[in-house]
Amino acid sequence: MSTIALPAPRARRRRPPWLRGGALIGVISVLVWAIVALTLPLWTPFDPTAPAGPRLMSPSWDHLMGTDALGRDVFTRALWGSRTSLPIALIVIVFSVILGTIVGAAAGFLGGWIDAVLMRFVDITMAFPPILLAMAITSSLGPGVRNALIAMVLVWWPIYARLLRAQVIAVRQREYVESAEAIGAPRFLILRRYVLPMAYTPVLVNATMDFGQVVLLTASLSFIGLGARPPSAEWGAMITEGAVSFYDWWIAAAPGIAIILVVLAFNFIGDALRDSFDVKEIAR
Amino acid sequence: MPFLLLGIATIVFIVSRLTHANPLVSIVGERNLNNETIVNAAKRRWGLDQSVPVHYVKYMQNLLRGDMGTSFTTRRPVLSDLWDRLPATLELTFVALFIGVVIGVGLGVLAARKRNTIIDHAARFIALMGSSLPAFWAGLIVLYVFYSKLGWFPGPGRLDPRTTAPDKITGFFTVDSLLHGDFALFRQSVGHLIMPASILGWGVVGIVTRLVRASLLDEFSMEYVRVARAMGLRERTVVNTHAMRNALLPTITIVAFAFAFLITGAVLTETVFSWPGVGSYAVEASRKLDFPAIIGVTILGGVAFLVTNLISDVAYAIADPRIRLS
Numbered sequence: 333m334s335t336i337a338l339p340a341p342r343a344r345r346r347r348p349p350w351l352r353g354g355a356l357i358g359v360i361s362v363l364v365w366a367i368v369a370l371t372l373p374l375w376t377p378f379d380p381t382a383p384a385g386p387r388l389m390s391p392s393w394d395h396l397m398g399t400d401a402l403g404r405d406v407f408t409r410a411l412w413g414s415r416t417s418l419p420i421a422l423i424v425i426v427f428s429v430i431l432g433t434i435v436g437a438a439a440g441f442l443g444g445w446i447d448a449v450l451m452r453f454v455d456i457t458m459a460f461p462p463i464l465l466a467m468a469i470t471s472s473l474g475p476g477v478r479n480a481l482i483a484m485v486l487v488w489w490p491i492y493a494r495l496l497r498a499q500v501i502a503v504r505q506r507e508y509v510e511s512a513e514a515i516g517a518p519r520f521l522i523l524r525r526y527v528l529p530m531a532y533t534p535v536l537v538n539a540t541m542d543f544g545q546v547v548l549l550t551a552s553l554s555f556i557g558l559g560a561r562p563p564s565a566e567w568g569a570m571i572t573e574g575a576v577s578f579y580d581w582w583i584a585a586a587p588g589i590a591i592i593l594v595v596l597a598f599n600f601i602g603d604a605l606r607d608s609f610d611v612k613e614i615a616r
Numbered sequence: 617m618p619f620l621l622l623g624i625a626t627i628v629f630i631v632s633r634l635t636h637a638n639p640l641v642s643i644v645g646e647r648n649l650n651n652e653t654i655v656n657a658a659k660r661r662w663g664l665d666q667s668v669p670v671h672y673v674k675y676m677q678n679l680l681r682g683d684m685g686t687s688f689t690t691r692r693p694v695l696s697d698l699w700d701r702l703p704a705t706l707e708l709t710f711v712a713l714f715i716g717v718v719i720g721v722g723l724g725v726l727a728a729r730k731r732n733t734i735i736d737h738a739a740r741f742i743a744l745m746g747s748s749l750p751a752f753w754a755g756l757i758v759l760y761v762f763y764s765k766l767g768w769f770p771g772p773g774r775l776d777p778r779t780t781a782p783d784k785i786t787g788f789f790t791v792d793s794l795l796h797g798d799f800a801l802f803r804q805s806v807g808h809l810i811m812p813a814s815i816l817g818w819g820v821v822g823i824v825t826r827l828v829r830a831s832l833l834d835e836f837s838m839e840y841v842r843v844a845r846a847m848g849l850r851e852r853t854v855v856n857t858h859a860m861r862n863a864l865l866p867t868i869t870i871v872a873f874a875f876a877f878l879i880t881g882a883v884l885t886e887t888v889f890s891w892p893g894v895g896s897y898a899v900e901a902s903r904k905l906d907f908p909a910i911i912g913v914t915i916l917g918g919v920a921f922l923v924t925n926l927i928s929d930v931a932y933a934i935a936d937p938r939i940r941l942s
Contacts, residue, residue, distance in 0.1 A: 456623035461879035464898060464917040468628065468910050471902035472635040548750055552884055555752050556899050571753050575888075581760050588753035595748040603744065603826075 358600030365594055369414040378405035380412040380565040388580050397586040401577055410586035412565040414594070420477070421546040424484045425539050431485065432492025433528075433535065439493065440500030440531075441523050451497065454490040462487045463552060470558040477566075480559040484549060488542070492535050499531035506530075541602030544595035551591055567591050617922065624918035625679055628911050629672055635907070684915070685908035687901070694912035698894060703787025704774060705886065705893030709878050711813040716820020716874065721867065723821065724828025729855060731833065739825060746822030751881045754815050755888035762811060770807045772890035779804065812889040816881045820874050824867065831866050835859040868931050875924045879917055 383403035391398045397407035439450040457465070469483035503509065504527060512522050553559040554568025562569045567587040574584025648654045658664070663671070678685065684694040720743070727739035763771045770776060774789055782792035782801060790809065793801035835841060836859060844854045883895035890896070894913060901909035 452619070452623065456620060456627055459620055459624055459918045459921050460627075460914065461876045461917045461921060463880040463883055464914045465627075465631070467883075467898060467902045468631050468914045469634065471905055471910055472631050472633075472907070474635070544748065548748075549880075551750055552752065552880070555750075555884065556887065557903050568750075571750070571756065575756055578756075578760060578764065581757070584753065584756050588750060588757065591750050591753065592745075592748055595750075596744060599744050599748050603740075 353604070354600040355604030358597040358604070361593060361597040362601070365414055365418065365597070368411055369418050372411055372415065376408050376411065378408040380404065380409045381563065388577070390580075391582055398580070398582040400573065400580075400583045406570075406583055406586045409565040409570060410567070410590045413567040413570065413587055413590055416477075416560060416564065416566040417547050417550055417591075417594070420481055420550050421543055424481060424488060424546050424550075425543055427485045428488040429492050429535060429539050431489040432494075433496055433532070435489070436493035436496030436535075437500055437523060437528065437531075440497035441504065441519075441527065447497075450493070454493050457487070457490045458494070460487070463549065466549065466553060467556065467558060470553060475558045475561075477560050477564075480550065480553045484546065484553075488546065491542075492538065495534050495538060496531060499534060500527055503527050503530045537605045540605060541598070544598030544602070547591065547594055547598070551587075617926075620922060621919065624915060624922075625676065628914050628918070629675055631914070632907050632911050633668065635905075679915075684912040687909040687912075688906045689901070689904050689909070694908050697897065697909065698912055698916055701892060701894050701897050704891060705882055705895060707788045707790065708809065708812055708816065708886070708891060708893060709882055711809050712816035712878065712881070713820060713874065715813055715817030717824055717867075717870065719817070720821040720824025721828050721864070723825040725832060725855070725860070727825065727829045728832035728836070729851075740829070743822045743825035746818040746820070746825075748822075749815075749818065750884075751815055751819065752884040752888050754818070755812065755885055758811050758815060759888070769811050770804070772888075774808050774891060775801075775804055776808075812885045812891060816878065816885050819877050819881050820870075823874050823877060824870055827870060828863065828867055832859060832863040835863045838862075865932070865936050868935055869928045875921060879920075 381404065383399075385395055385399050385403055385405070387399060387401055387403045389395055389399045395405050395407065397405075397410060400406055400409070435450050435454070439447040439454075466480070466483040466487045469486055470480050473479035473482060500523075509522060509526050512526055517526075550559060551566075551568035551571070554561075554566050555572050556568075557572070560566035560569045562573050567590055570587040571584045574580070574582075574587070577583060663674070666674075675685075682695055684698075686692065687694050687697055690697055723739040723742060727736045730736050759772065762768045775781060779801070782789060782796050782798060785792050785795055789805035790802060793799075793805055832855075838859075841854060841859055844858050845851075849858075879895070882893065883898055885891065886893045886895035887899045894916065897909065898913040900906070901913065
């Protein structure tokens, strides 16, 4: 009996969900923005804070998005904004996730009164519309980028605490965790080695989806006058400047388009993540 | 619920205590800071010479009586400031919510029925734009194009300059002008509403479209829909009378869902359109470090959030017979 070698059916290679369709566009544009933000000082011909030509010139080949009231190149400044907004958003998300992880893990793993106290605190913080609480905290601490950043972290972390707590509680009841407890593994080890790795996916997915919202919130706070102040090339602050000289539309248009491109990119990624992980969206 | 209210008030109190800024600056002004008599009088007048726990107890007592203190800048009780400005915000958000829900449900249904077609992609893109657009920027652009360039819509504010507002009945200019039978004023106030409400509503479209599309697709995969189709019912009947009834249930919770968004949007949209509502009040207050006003708005925001959540829970229970209030 001869054996017939069947050609193995070629596995249809499917790209992971975050590299398909809209998400691919999102990932690519985020990468482009990241490269721009990192390398911009190397290749931009203009200084974002010094005059580069005549004042209030409309868009031309020399100045792609024109110049502003001080003769600064608007296109350069709009790109330069990514060097402020993207790091701020990253810091806010990272610190919120860290804080949320600590609180959520403590609440879910320890349970009892610690859980009750921590979660009540989370509930109360989440009862505020984020922008109002952020405005109150920022104006209380004093306007400025650093304080706006602190305010945003204070507003943003509870969502991750709540997400992680629910996951930790679910994972804790799995049998392998019970057996780890049965053989007497130290509690902290159980939490770190066995529970957290299985519990943090929704937090990371949500953190990615929230990135765009944090960029928006940063710009909004600056626009109100609580974040970055006008001389700096921050998108919200630039729009404030543009709002003053209404008829020179390009000054406000450029940073706005930059915001949209970044936020849209993250929302594209977020949509794909939501579809593939089936994460329940939480209202912000 | 009462516990949450207490918590909201406490958090706001703590936040207001984080400050290093000297509220005296905004009360007496920079020039009088060195004048000891004026400073001491101001301290006594505004209770700044007392300790923090005393402040807390007094603050709570006053809140219970509905007293949120007096604004440093308007020199009026914060509560009456808020009360005067609330109708403007409510009118704007109601219209925006209406626009957002109508268009959002429409787009969501369209996207779900034409899944993975160009129509679906277009609808989802419009929705995504809604949640990616900075409301304050969109407001500026729209004002520039449709007001100063094309002149299709009136400019910022609730009414044209030098127009007297209708006598206050509800505080909604559209409703009040109708009640007074003043149709010219009605048209004017509607005209002023269109741009800000559309900008604000676009964000709601983003939320609603996604939710309606997802829940309708969920229903399409259910057996009862397959049965209905197998029975040879027209697609329109299947969608409208069978799937839609179940798919729209989660949309009821949209009120609570969209609320945080609406507040954020209202704060920014009102600022751009000089809309004399609670949102622009909050911005003015935080620019001038007017703490009683900031505190008042923040508490109002928290309470409004609780109320909308409650309303949407109750509405859900009424709409869905499977859920009954316990």
